[in-house]
Amino acid sequence: MKDSSPGIEASGDLVFVGDVHLDGTDAHLEAFLDFLEGLRETTSRLVFLGDLFNLWIGRRELEQPHQRAVAEQLESLRGGGMVVRYVEGNRDYRIGPAYVGSALDEATLDGISEEFGGRRLWAIHGDLANPTDRYYRRWRAVSRSAPFWVLFNLIPRKRRMRLADSIESKMRKSNREFKAGFPEPEVRTYAARFLQQGYDTVVLGHFHVEKDLRAQVRETTGRILVLPEWRESRRHLRVDRGGNVEFVDSTPSGSRD
Numbered sequence: 001m002k003d004s005s006p007g008i009e010a011s012g013d014l015v016f017v018g019d020v021h022l023d024g025t026d027a028h029l030e031a032f033l034d035f036l037e038g039l040r041e042t043t044s045r046l047v048f049l050g051d052l053f054n055l056w057i058g059r060r061e062l063e064q065p066h067q068r069a070v071a072e073q074l075e076s077l078r079g080g081g082m083v084v085r086y087v088e089g090n091r092d093y094r095i096g097p098a099y100v101g102s103a104l105d106e107a108t109l110d111g112i113s114e115e116f117g118g119r120r121l122w123a124i125h126g127d128l129a130n131p132t133d134r135y136y137r138r139w140r141a142v143s144r145s146a147p148f149w150v151l152f153n154l155i156p157r158k159r160r161m162r163l164a165d166s167i168e169s170k171m172r173k174s175n176r177e178f179k180a181g182f183p184e185p186e187v188r189t190y191a192a193r194f195l196q197q198g199y200d201t202v203v204l205g206h207f208h209v210e211k212d213l214r215a216q217v218r219e220t221t222g223r224i225l226v227l228p229e230w231r232e233s234r235r236h237l238r239v240d241r242g243g244n245v246e247f248v249d250s251t252p253s254g255s256r257d
Contacts, residue, residue, distance in 0.1 A: 012044035012082075014116040016123060016237040018205030018227030019051045019089070024064050028231055035234075035250045036073050039082070046082055047114065049205035049227055050089020050125035055164055058098040058107075061157055062164070074103040085112055089125040089205060090136065094149065109144070111194075117243035119201055122194040126204035126226070129190035130183045143167075182209050188224065191215065195222040201245065203227065203237065210235060210247055 022029055039046060053067055063071070074084050086107040088095055096107035106112070111124030127136065142148055152160065191202040195217040203225045210233065211226035225245070228235045234250045 012042050013241070014045040014047070014114060014121075014239040015039060015043045016047045016049060016203050016225075016227060016239075017230055018049040018236075019208055019229035019231070020048075021051055021054050021091070021229065021231050022066055022070070023054045024066050026066060029066050029069065031234075032230070033069060033073055036070075036077065038251070040077060040080055044082060045114065045116065046077070046084045047112065047123055047203075048084075048086045049123055049203065050087050050127075051091040051205065052086075054091060055167070056092045056095060057164060058092075058094040058096060059153070059160075060098050062160060063098075071099060071103040078103070078105065087112055087123055087125050087205075090127040090140070093143065113199070114239075116239050117241050119239065119243045119245070120199050121201040121203055121239070122197075122199040123203040124194075126187070126190070126206035129204065129206070130186050132183075132186075182207055182211070182226075184211075184213070187211075187226065188213065188215060191222075191224040192217055195220070195224075201225060212247070 020028075020032060022032060052070065056067065078084055083105050084103065086092075086095060086099075086104050088107060088109045095104070100107050111122060114121045114123060127133075127140070131137075152163075155163065187204065187207070191204070191213075192215060194202045195215060199222070200220070201223045205227045207226055208229040209226060210228035211224070213224040213226075215222045215224050223245070225237060225247075227237055228247070230236060230250065235247050236250050237245065238248050239245050
């Protein structure tokens, strides 16, 4: 598990954003860039819970213009002192080597810890929360393996792009089936393992619904917060220096509600 890095002294809030799913001809891109710019004055730490793009492969030679625009905006925010961390989702592949140190402070598949405002939060994408999604679990094991990426990187660039598009299409079909309903019992069981480790709040993405669930673990009441997809909801999660946690609208100015 990754612990929060010391970073800068927090003068703003901690923000979590989930499942933006931008693509190459996306009408939502400009609004998202405006949202990021608005965070500059209110936010000291920004955490993405995966699937920022419909598909994001950590190879600069495969980078698309919309990805470059977002990466440059994140690099600018980091230059202003903001810490930007990324938890990979099911549409992200080996982001760290290409973007950590420029657009991102950290990228991980395993989840991250944030201690902020007196709270101890564990953030993870959530794609492994539902054990019945066996097709995806098999694909995840293969696609995250070193041999897969050795072979993938040997393919010429244009063929890699076609293969990536095919993968994205198949993933979208599979995800639609398993997101038809929110698997609350499975999510509670999944989150409980982190609450049992001393976290008081577990933040998940992946399911594209906004949920604020209370959970009793031993003698402690914890919270399980599921982020809505940003693309349609225009909502994100904000934690202030006092430890107050709330879902808020992502207004064009990035201001609080």
